[in-house]
Amino acid sequence: xxxxxxxxxxxxxxxxxxxxxxxxxxxxxxxxxxxxxxxxxxxxxxxxxxxxxxxxxxxxxxxxxxxxxxxxxxxxxxxxxxxxxxxxxxxxxxxxxxxxxxxxxxxxxxxxxxxxxxxxxxxxxxxxxxxxxxxxxxxxxxxxxxxxxxxxxxxxxxxxxxxxxxxxxxxxxxxxxxxxxxxxxxxxxxxxxxxxxxxxxxxxxxxxxxxxxxxxxxxxxxxxxxxxxxxxxxxxxxxxxxxxxxxxxxxxxxxxxxxxxxxxxxxxxxxxxxxxxxxxxxxxxxxxxxxxxxxxxxxxxxxxxxxxxxxxxxxxxxxxxxxxxxx
Amino acid sequence: xxxxxxxxxxxxxxxxxxxxxxxxxxxxxxxxxxxxxxxxxxxxxxxxxxxxxxxxxxxxxxxxxxxxxxxxxxxxxxxxxxxxxxxxxxxxxxxxxxxxxxxxxxxxxxxxxxxxxxxxxxxxxxxxxxxxxxxxxxxxxxxxxxxxxxxxxxxxxxxxxxxxxxxxxxxxxxxxxxxxxxxxxxxxxxxxxxxxxxxxxxxxxxxxxxxxxxxxxxxxxxxxxxxxxxxxxxxxxxxxxxxxxxxxxxxxxxxxxxxxxxxxxxxxxxxxxxxxxxxxxxxxxxxxxxxxxxxxxxxxxxxxxxxxxxxxxxxxxxxxxxxxxxx
Numbered sequence: 001x002x003x004x005x006x007x008x009x010x011x012x013x014x015x016x017x018x019x020x021x022x023x024x025x026x027x028x029x030x031x032x033x034x035x036x037x038x039x040x041x042x043x044x045x046x047x048x049x050x051x052x053x054x055x056x057x058x059x060x061x062x063x064x065x066x067x068x069x070x071x072x073x074x075x076x077x078x079x080x081x082x083x084x085x086x087x088x089x090x091x092x093x094x095x096x097x098x099x100x101x102x103x104x105x106x107x108x109x110x111x112x113x114x115x116x117x118x119x120x121x122x123x124x125x126x127x128x129x130x131x132x133x134x135x136x137x138x139x140x141x142x143x144x145x146x147x148x149x150x151x152x153x154x155x156x157x158x159x160x161x162x163x164x165x166x167x168x169x170x171x172x173x174x175x176x177x178x179x180x181x182x183x184x185x186x187x188x189x190x191x192x193x194x195x196x197x198x199x200x201x202x203x204x205x206x207x208x209x210x211x212x213x214x215x216x217x218x219x220x221x222x223x224x225x226x227x228x229x230x231x232x233x234x235x236x237x238x239x240x241x242x243x244x245x246x247x248x249x250x251x252x253x254x255x256x257x258x259x260x261x262x263x264x265x266x267x268x269x270x271x272x273x274x275x276x277x278x279x280x281x282x283x284x285x286x287x288x289x290x291x292x293x294x295x296x297x298x299x300x301x302x303x304x305x306x307x308x309x310x311x312x313x314x315x316x317x318x319x320x321x322x323x324x325x326x327x
Numbered sequence: 328x329x330x331x332x333x334x335x336x337x338x339x340x341x342x343x344x345x346x347x348x349x350x351x352x353x354x355x356x357x358x359x360x361x362x363x364x365x366x367x368x369x370x371x372x373x374x375x376x377x378x379x380x381x382x383x384x385x386x387x388x389x390x391x392x393x394x395x396x397x398x399x400x401x402x403x404x405x406x407x408x409x410x411x412x413x414x415x416x417x418x419x420x421x422x423x424x425x426x427x428x429x430x431x432x433x434x435x436x437x438x439x440x441x442x443x444x445x446x447x448x449x450x451x452x453x454x455x456x457x458x459x460x461x462x463x464x465x466x467x468x469x470x471x472x473x474x475x476x477x478x479x480x481x482x483x484x485x486x487x488x489x490x491x492x493x494x495x496x497x498x499x500x501x502x503x504x505x506x507x508x509x510x511x512x513x514x515x516x517x518x519x520x521x522x523x524x525x526x527x528x529x530x531x532x533x534x535x536x537x538x539x540x541x542x543x544x545x546x547x548x549x550x551x552x553x554x555x556x557x558x559x560x561x562x563x564x565x566x567x568x569x570x571x572x573x574x575x576x577x578x579x580x581x582x583x584x585x586x587x588x589x590x591x592x593x594x595x596x597x598x599x600x601x602x603x604x605x606x607x608x609x610x611x612x613x614x615x616x617x618x619x620x621x622x623x624x625x626x627x628x629x630x631x632x633x634x635x636x637x638x639x640x641x642x643x644x645x646x647x648x649x650x651x652x653x654x
Contacts, residue, residue, distance in 0.1 A: 167494075
């Protein structure tokens with residue numbers, strides 16, 4: 001089986017990959033974008049991979065476009081393992097329509113869930129004012145709101161929503177999941193379909209957009225959505241920028257509903273330096289980095305090393321993409 | 328039964344207290360320190376309470392000393408419900424020695440546990456640097472360390488230690504509890520006695536002092552303790568100031584073990600404005616406020632309203648203090 005992967009990924013997993021005992025022909029792309037098989041440099045048309053691993057390295061090293069071109073430029077690919085959780089890029093649809101088995105990633109979910117907890121707790125705990133008091137040598141007690149009796153509305157309940165709920169639950173918060181599939185899971189207190197949002201939003205203290213971007217979800221957080229939000233509430237977007245109408249959000253923040261928005265994703269990335277979002281005092285912006293925990297890369301390796309032999313044996317993959325994944 | 332309580336506490340629970348159907352004679356102290364029974368003002372020697380509720384109000388309103396004097400100045404008291412978790416004050420020992428039933432409080436534990444999670448996550452997530460980038464309109468990714476593979480050492484595993492562990496666990500961290508009683512609980516990965524600390528400290532990424540102050544625990548976090556801590560680790564003290572040698576901590580921070588200390592309690596409170604702790608860049612100080620979540624007061628009310636009928640029926644109290652509580 002010919003396997004295309006990033007040289008940095010090969011370096012991390014080479015011993016374990018060899019130990020799988022599969023008959024592999026390994027083709028790598030380096031940060032210099034040169035394609036190699038062993039010592040030999042290959043032309044793009046010589047790659048002809050059966051399996052392609054779009055590891056996080058292809059994104060970090062900016063070879064993702066090259067990997068996608070090599071994948072879609074060949075008719076030999078049967079299996080793609082990607083680091084992406086959301087498959088809104090058109091290339092995944094194209095691969096799927098060609099019958100390529102795709103497995104997306106759950107590797108970023110624990111990192112993103114930590115990000116959400118850290119950022120939300122930092123809003124309700126008066127960390128900044130406590131630092132000010134410390135600088136002033138001031139013994140000033142500041143009461144805080146506990147998260148324990150908050151109501152979380154988690155829109156989208158895949159790997160990411162689930163990992164958030166798992167960490168929120170022991171605080172005692174109430175968790176309502178919004179999802180098309182109406183199956184109550186142990187991590188939820190309630191489940192509701194997207195159509196119920198107008199009734200649910202007024203009750204929610206923390207609303208998290210953790211859903212994929214599709215025709216159904218694009219611009220879901222718009223003026224009408226914000227008009228139903230509870231004054232003083234927190235909005236978190238770790239899904240996709242396209243889920244949210246940024247102009248409508250700016251108007252909503254002026255009405256204190258939400259009171260604060262924590263945004264890791266934007267309609268245009270990198271966010272243009274001229275965007276009015278940067279300077280808004282009620283916005284906490286991070287550069288699409290919620291998956292940036294040190295464990296994401298390692299969990300991605302585990303996923304690939306588990307899925308490659310499954311593919312070789314013709315078994316279903318972990319996180320195998322179906323028509324439904326596209327929304 | 329004559330019950331002494333703060334007028335603010337009575338105001339909150341009066342309806343529910345009446346509904347208990349107990350034959351109560353209610354004596355209150357107001358923020359003005361005047362003692363009243365119904366409309367009548369009482370002299371201290373007229374109070375003669377059987378039950379005393381040291382609710383959080385007595386502390387907030389600065390009548391705690393008065394309540395303790397009324398309790399210890401009478402030979403009629405049989406039951407004291409206190410808002411305290413730690414009973415290191417000598418008055419509790421005196422009450423206990425007189426045969427008074429004392430129930431301490433678990434009401435602050437969820438609040439303190441939230442405080443610990445919020446403050447520790449704020450260290451590992453680059454919140455401050457992300458705010459700087461936002462101010463500069465800079466799209467700068469900063470990787471972060473996940474808490475998932477951290478090793479927590481929780482010293483003291485009562486209500487507070489347990490509530491911390493409950494919230495830490497779904498992150499995937501390893502939790503070692505240090506406690507005299509060697510009973511492994513589901514919230515722990517391991518349990519060890521205090522004598523094992525020299526072997527445990529070098530492995531711990533986060534060390535929490537959540538133990539009561541007693542002759543055995545005073546100054547436990549001293550130069551020898553810090554010398555065993557892991558470089559880069561975090562120390563949290565939400566127990567008592569007397570557990571920790573503040574001068575030794577300042578010296579240890581210079582050696583990066585711990586790298587950061589989060590201190591909510593101090594040897595002298597309020598912390599003197601001249602203390603060198605205030606200006607240390609590796610210290611995060613809060614004014615004994617980790618219990619300051621809005622739920623603490625309400626949980627304290629629940630505890631008292633549950634325990635009073637238990638006392639009246641001669642049943643064991645929830646959180647009833649034993650000889651062992653004193654260390």
